[in-house]
Structures are given as C-alpha cells and as structure tokens.
Amino acid sequence: MNFTHWWQLLFYGFCLITLIQLFYYAFFFMRLVMYKPSPKTTSQTHPVSVIICSRDEAANLAKNLPGSLVQQYRTTHEVIVVNDNSYDDSKYLLEEFQKTFKQLHVVELKQEAKFIPGKKFPLSVGIKTAKYEVVLLTDADCVPASEFWIDKMQASYDEDTEIVLGYGAYHKKTGLLNKLVRWETFHTALQYLSYALAGKPxxxxxxxxSYKKTVFFRHKGFSAHNNVASGDDDLFITTAATPANTKINIDADTFTLSEPAKTFGQWMKQKKRHYSTAKYYKGIHKFLLGLYSFSQFLFYPLLVASILFYGWQFALIVFGVRFIMQAIVFYVCMKKLNKKNLYPWFLFFDIWMFFYYLIFSMALVRKPKRAW
Known part of the structure; x- marks a missing residue:
C-alpha cells in the first residue's frame, strides 16, 4: 500500500472520529440545549435537611455558612454541620452561629473512622442525624448563589423522584487558570446533566x-465503595440513580459557588482524585465516557495530519461541521449555566482538552490517597 492510501485511511479515520463526536453532541448534549423543566400542576414543599461536612474549615464556614442559614424557605428545614475532628476554631465559630440561627445543628465527631477514608463517614453520620426525608448536600467552601437555593432544589421532587442533580460552579476570578477550572467544570456538567436527561445518570x-434518605438507606449508604477515598457523590449516584428516579435542576437560583484552585498543582490534585473513581463506574458509563474522551483526544492530531497530508479543503469542511455543532451547543448551554463569558474561548478550550487528557490520564491508574 503506497503513502497515498495511508493518508486516505488517516482522513477516513478523522471522519470517523468526527462522526463519533457529532453523535455525542446530537444524542446527548442537545438534550441539555433543548431542556425545559416540565410545568408542575401542583406545588408541594418538603421539609429539608441541609448537610455540610467540615474539617478544619473555620474560615470557609465563617464566609459561606451564612448563605445556607439565611435561605428564604417557608417550610421546616434544618442545617446540619458535621464537624469532623477539626483542630481549628470551627467548634467555637459554630457555637456562635447557633446563638443566632436556631435551625443550625452541629454534630461533633471526636473519633476517626480508620477504615473509611474521605468524608463518607461524617456524611453518613449527617444523613442518619437528619430529621427530614429530603437531604440537600453542599460543602463548607460553597455558598448558594441565591436565598432560594433550598426552595427551588426541593421543588424538583415529585412522587417518583429520589435524586436531584444540581450544578456546582466556581467563582469567576482573573487569570487563565480560573478560566480553565470553570471550563472543565462546565464541560463535566454538560456531560453528567445530558446523560441524566438521556436516561443514563x-x-x-x-x-x-439532593436525594432522599430512603434511597440512601436502600443502597446501604456508601458501603459498596467505602474503601475509596472519594466518590461520596459520583459513585453513590452511579449506584442509586435510575432513569425514573433522577432529575436535574439548572435554575440559576439553585447553583452553588465555590472557591477555585489558586495554583495549577492544587487543581491537578483535585482532578486526579476525582478521576480516580472513574474505574468504579458501570461498564456502559465507562464505555460512553471513554469513547467520548478518546475521540476528543484524537480529533486535533488527526485534523492536523489530514490538513498536511491529505487535503486541507476536505479536512476543514469536516472540522467546520463539528465547529458549527459545538458553537450552537456551547452557546446555549453556557447561557443556561451562566458561563457565557467563556464562550469566546471555546475553541481554545477544545484544543486544550488534548493536553488536559495527557496530563490527567495517569489518574485513572494511580491509587487515590485515603484522605479528605
């Protein structure tokens, strides 16, 4: 076979990779583009238990906890902070908050769960302590985007719903790293929200x-993956979510905002820990996520090779079809998730993903650390 045939096969490979990408955009991501919450014929409010786990996070609690305590919610609710073996001033800070906010309950943990790494043990304690069926989870470094967070998250529940997936964003800051962090967070949300809409949460x-205590206890909490440091969110959803019992909520009032990593090293540490749980996903999810990442990783190398060795006109036509689809999906979804300021950068971010996968691929084979 001569070189002409090799470059022809390479171009065909580029076309195949592009078709795979277009499948994900058309079948999955367009669902988020077209998504509109179903109108509710009846309105019901539920008692809610907000649960926050904290370890040595006095500064974050002082800054962010008031956002959960001043929620405008007319129905009974409580805010539970599980203070997990903190050595800082968290205990005294929480005692001061309790003097003003009667709905705040504090659980002080004095012993470590040696064989359950991460925050699964304190979170399990918080859920068992919760008075109400609907629990709403966030972190100490997060603040609700509005005072209607509780109200609008719980409004997603009906008689069939047991799990509600929300969007956790990061504060907008200056600098390239902040843009990369917020892009990656958006890109992750684009996937898990779209998959949930496609019936594959x-x-x-x-x-x-948010989820109901019933579904938590039905699946025996985090027992299926207690040995894994992270995964109190994604691995539990992998275990418990079904097409029928899961909804999403992308109302801007339901977003939470967190402080982004300040250095590239901090961000790498966060992402490696997250991706270390991917090996425990269900087979169908690993296949779909892996195929998408693989096709995204190969797209630009094959584009460059096709331009150089086959025919730039044909290569750019194929590229243009995908670019138009991306432009539509990203514009609408970034608007819905309040990330329109990232839209002018989307082509840069798309190219960046090639390097992103190179950097973080080792996280899929390394053993995660057994810590918070």
Missing part, C-alpha cells in the same frame, strides 16, 4: 446534590 457533584 452516572454522577452528581457533592457541592450541590
């Missing part, structure tokens, strides 16, 4: 996640 984020 596989993860949520602990920064903004």
């Amino acid at each position: 596989y993860m949520g984020v602990g920064r903004n996640l």
Whole structure:
C-alpha cells in the first residue's frame, strides 16, 4: 500500500472520529440545549435537611455558612454541620452561629473512622442525624448563589423522584487558570446533566446534590465503595440513580459557588482524585465516557495530519461541521449555566482538552490517597 492510501485511511479515520463526536453532541448534549423543566400542576414543599461536612474549615464556614442559614424557605428545614475532628476554631465559630440561627445543628465527631477514608463517614453520620426525608448536600467552601437555593432544589421532587442533580460552579476570578477550572467544570456538567436527561445518570457533584434518605438507606449508604477515598457523590449516584428516579435542576437560583484552585498543582490534585473513581463506574458509563474522551483526544492530531497530508479543503469542511455543532451547543448551554463569558474561548478550550487528557490520564491508574 503506497503513502497515498495511508493518508486516505488517516482522513477516513478523522471522519470517523468526527462522526463519533457529532453523535455525542446530537444524542446527548442537545438534550441539555433543548431542556425545559416540565410545568408542575401542583406545588408541594418538603421539609429539608441541609448537610455540610467540615474539617478544619473555620474560615470557609465563617464566609459561606451564612448563605445556607439565611435561605428564604417557608417550610421546616434544618442545617446540619458535621464537624469532623477539626483542630481549628470551627467548634467555637459554630457555637456562635447557633446563638443566632436556631435551625443550625452541629454534630461533633471526636473519633476517626480508620477504615473509611474521605468524608463518607461524617456524611453518613449527617444523613442518619437528619430529621427530614429530603437531604440537600453542599460543602463548607460553597455558598448558594441565591436565598432560594433550598426552595427551588426541593421543588424538583415529585412522587417518583429520589435524586436531584444540581450544578456546582466556581467563582469567576482573573487569570487563565480560573478560566480553565470553570471550563472543565462546565464541560463535566454538560456531560453528567445530558446523560441524566438521556436516561443514563452516572454522577452528581457533592457541592450541590439532593436525594432522599430512603434511597440512601436502600443502597446501604456508601458501603459498596467505602474503601475509596472519594466518590461520596459520583459513585453513590452511579449506584442509586435510575432513569425514573433522577432529575436535574439548572435554575440559576439553585447553583452553588465555590472557591477555585489558586495554583495549577492544587487543581491537578483535585482532578486526579476525582478521576480516580472513574474505574468504579458501570461498564456502559465507562464505555460512553471513554469513547467520548478518546475521540476528543484524537480529533486535533488527526485534523492536523489530514490538513498536511491529505487535503486541507476536505479536512476543514469536516472540522467546520463539528465547529458549527459545538458553537450552537456551547452557546446555549453556557447561557443556561451562566458561563457565557467563556464562550469566546471555546475553541481554545477544545484544543486544550488534548493536553488536559495527557496530563490527567495517569489518574485513572494511580491509587487515590485515603484522605479528605
């Protein structure tokens, strides 16, 4: 076979990779583009238990906890902070908050769960302590985007719903790293929200996640993956979520905001820990996510090779079809998730994903650390 045939096969490979990408945009991501919440014929409010786990996070609690305590919610609710073996001033800070906010309950943990790494043990304690069926989870470094967070998250529940997936964003800051962090967070949300709409929910984020205690106890909490340091959010959703019992909520009032990593090293540490749980996903989810990442990783190398060695006109036509589809999906979804300021950068971010996969691929084979 001569070189002409080799470059022809390479171009055909580029076309195949592009078709795979277009499948994901058309079958999955367009669902989020077209998504509109179903109108509710009846309105019902539920008592809610907000649960926040904290370890040595006095500064974050002082800054963010008031956002959960001043929620405008007319029905009974409580805010539970599980203070997990903190050595800082968290205990005294929480005692001061309790003097003003009667709905605040504090659980002080004095012993470590040696064989259950991460925050699964304190979170399990918080859920068992909760008085109400609907629990709403966030982190100490998160603040609700509005005072209607509780009200609008719980409004997603009906008689069939047991899990509600929310969106946990990061504060907008200056600098390239902040843009990369917020892009990656958007890109992850684009996937897990779209998959849930397609009837294949596989993860949520602990920064903004709600479910019923019933479904938690039915699946024996986190027992299926207690040995894994992370996964209190995504692995539990992988285990418990079904097409029938899971909804999403992308009302801007339901978003939470977190402080982004300040250095590239901090961000790498966060992402490696997250991706270390992917190996425990269900087979269908691993296949779909892996195929998408693989096709995205190969797209630009094959584009460049096709331009150089086959025919730039044909290569750019194929590229243009995908670019138009991306432009539509990203514009609408970024608007819905309040990330329109990232839209002018989307082509840069798309190219960046090639390097992103190179950097973080080792996280899929390394053993995660057994810590918070």
